[in-house]
Amino acid sequence: MAERIPQQVIDEVRAQTNLVDLVSQYTELVKRGREWNGSCPFHEDRRPSFFVDDKKQVFHCFSCGRSGTAFSFLMEKEGYTYPQAILKLAEDEGITGLAKYQGQPSARQEKFQRIYELYNAAQKLYTHILLNTTAGEQALRYLLKERELDEETIKKYGLGFVPSNNVLLSYAREHDVDEPTMKAAELFLERDGELVRDRFNNRVVWPIKNERGQVVGFSGRSLDPDNPAKYMNSPESPFFNKGKLLYNLDLAKGPIRAGQPAMIFEGFMDVISAAMAGAEGAVATMGTALTEDHVRSLAKLTERIILVYDGDAAGQKAAKRSIPLIKTVAPKVEIGVIALADNRDPDEVRRELGLPALKQALEQSTQTPTEYLFNAAKLGKNLQNQAQYLDFLKEVWPILADASPVEQDYFLQKLAEEYGSSMEALRSEFEDYQRRHPVPTNGVFPSNANGPASSVNSSWDDQQFPDVAPDHGEHFNQSANMAPVDWQAAPRAKLSRVELAEEGLLMAMIKNRNMEELVERQPNFSFIHPQYQLLYLLYDAYRKEHGEGDFDLAAFMDYVQKPELNQKLMSMDRTFASMDVQMEAVKDYLRVIIEEAPYEEQVKSLQQKISLAKNQHDDAALITLMTELINLKKEHFQQ
Incomplete structure (x- = not known):
């Protein structure tokens, strides 16, 4: 079993790794202000929204939300485990003497490794037979002539041919592959408990690989026109x-x-x-x-x-x-559909x-889901026939109900123009369908912009509670020709008053031990949102392991190793890291968390009950609930 990588080694690798250099292998970065900016390497990013802070050695994408360090970057990009990412970067930086941390495989890993080695050998053997032997001539002719592939493409995808002489069974036995491995690989057929022949005999085979490129199975096509089983896949298994x-x-x-x-x-x-x-x-x-x-x-x-x-x-x-x-x-995810x-x-x-x-078809024929389903509903129908036209409309209404208002208007107009129905009649029938089939709200209720939440929030000190702009889904860097920007200037996700107070309080506790002691003296204190409570507990454990030195954001993010929590850390750092810790601000944060949050929950609960009473036309309950809400707000603002 591998030794655990010591913390000093992890710190050394982190210190020697330049995150800008690492990320630049995947996307072009440009120096903008205090940070480096480029297109996010994790998703399609037409307007660069990815930032690297080379001083703190952390990255963040304001579009997809990914945040992390050099280690987490490699883990997500290449599928490495945490120790693998450390060892890979150590190797890149020329840090030696870490072989003892590589680890010994478990019995299960060793078993799978033997199976994978057999699969790799099978793929190479099958491709060699296809390209270089007389046994593969018919299959090669099929791929070159009928499928119109060239040899480079065949090699790129590892296509092969399995002859009828049980070549892999012979190979495995000649190379002393043990019987349990041969059976577990599912590459052979058994009779009476004995392996008797290659599973894919007389088939052209496509190797099936996992995301890491490891062959884990095959799909075979028979060249015998009389074979009823034209296609065959490897059977289901723990790795296929x-x-x-x-x-x-x-x-x-x-x-x-x-x-x-x-x-x-x-x-x-x-x-x-x-x-x-x-x-x-x-x-x-x-x-x-x-x-x-x-x-x-x-x-x-x-x-x-x-x-x-x-x-x-x-x-x-x-x-x-x-x-x-x-x-x-x-x-x-944005969905497109191409129907050839x-x-x-x-x-x-x-x-x-x-x-x-x-x-041309793949580049220029993409339809929206609504367009595709709308056109598919037409197929096989004579829409000049009234009965079939009405059936078509019944099929169309649920499609349009799931579409955007713009698409709804477009297709209603299209129906009116193509089939002579009046726009008024179509809209009336569609709205009737919507009334009879309401879209679920999932319990989400609109906030009251004029309610107490907005009035209280507006009175807060801007230094203590910085503006948090709503995210309208637009990238902040609209053009490469814009003036240099940094991630402090980027649009920020909309946070509630309570969550913003939790971020400010937690950052104050991290930056100033006295603030942590102040919070600990509060009876039965806990953060409202579990993410901040978990971050606090993790930081307490981290500090006990690493001592009371200056806070290292990258080191703590590597300690946390949870993407959703690291995103919270990046948000906190971005908003509060440059601010001085002030006692009055901390007291305000505590007041919001301890006093305001329970009040908001009560208001939210009553608003939901009021909405339900309205829907059920329960006037008596509605009057009672409205009275409760008014009294609750009156009592709150008199305090």
């Missing part, structure tokens, strides 16, 4: 899970992070054809529907996903199922119409 794996993600993740959209296809050859046409963010599911795990994997890399499904009924069904799934799992003409799949477009035609 079709619901989690995306074909080609290992090669696509780089282009996706660099700004290309993630494009989801149905077939492996569609992915290869798309990449040949320049769409290098192409991935495919493996004979299964898109899953939540698939969506989460892509949403970590991008804010734009495009579905490219075949134009047939099955493709439409897949798109209709995938669109709401993406909206639910990754609501911030004449029911062709992307590989057929490339081979029949040429690579330029496919490139």
Whole structure:
């Protein structure tokens, strides 16, 4: 078992690593004001919103919210563990003598490693047979002539051929691969408990790799026209899970992070054809529907996903199922849909119409989900027939109900122009549908801009409670020609009065031990939001381990190692780090947390009950609740 990396080694690696140099390997950075600015390497970022503070050695993106240090940057970009990131940066900085921290693999890791080695050997063997032996000539002809691939593409994707002579079974036995490993790899078929032949005999095979590029399975296509099992995948196993794996993600993740959209296809050859046409963010599911795990994997890399499904009924069904799934799992992701003409799949477009035609289709044919579903609803219907037209409208209303107001207006006008219905009649029927099928509010109630919250907030000292501008989704750096800016000038996420007080108080406690002692003397004190309570407990533990020296933001973020908490730390540092700690400000923070927060919760609870009473037309309850709310506010402001 590996020794734990000592703290002094971690500190040395952190001190010697230049975060600007590291990040510059992934995105171009320009010095702006006190920080370095560039496009975020974690998502498509047309207007640079990524900042690196080379003094504090931390980064933050004001668009996607990612924050961290050199270690967390590598962990997220390359999938390293924390120790792996430390050792990788140590190696880059020429820090030696750390081999003893590499660690010994567990029994499970050793077992998987043997399986992975067998898979890697199988892929190389199958590709060699395809390209260099007479046994692979028919398969090579199929790929070169019928699929119109070249040898470079075949090598890039590791395609191969499995002959019928059980070549891998012989290879494994000749190289003394143990029987349990051979069985666990699922590369062979058994009879009566004995391995008897290669699973993919007489098939062209596509290696399936995980996100790290490790081969974990194969998909094979039979060259025998009489074989009823045309396609075959590796069976499900602990390391081959079709619901989690995306074909080609290992090669696509780089282009996706660099700004290309993630494009989801149905077939492996569609992915290869798309990449040949320049769409290098192409991935495919493996004979299964898109899953939540698939969506989460892509949403970590991008804010734009495009579905490219075949134009047939099955493709439409897949798109209709995938669109709401993406909206639910990754609501911030922008969705596009491409439906190719004449029911062709992307590989057929490339081979029949040429690579330029496919490139044009993938670049210029993207529809919004509403547009795609609206057009799909038309298919198979004679909309000149009144009954079918009315059925079409019934299918359209739920589509429009989920669309933006602009899209709703556009498609209602389109219906009126194309089918002669009056705009008034269409809007009336659509509004009737909306009344009968209200969109859930999920318990979110609009705030009262004229209520006590705004009036109290306006009286606070601006030095104690700096302005926090609402985030309208726009990047602050509108143009490369703008005057230099720094992240102190960037738009800030809207924080409540209570949360802002919690940030100020926690930063004061971190910067001044006397303030921490003052807070500890408050009976039964705790932060309202659990993130700040957890940060306080972590900082207390961190200080006991590291002593009472000057606060090191990067070191504490590495200690925390939780992205959502580090984002809070960056927000606190940005707002309060440059301010002097003042006793009056700290007392104000405590008053808000101890006195104002419970009052706000009571107001919020009553407002929710009032809304419910209104919806249920319960006048008696409404009068009682309104009286309670008025009395609560009166009592609060008399204090």
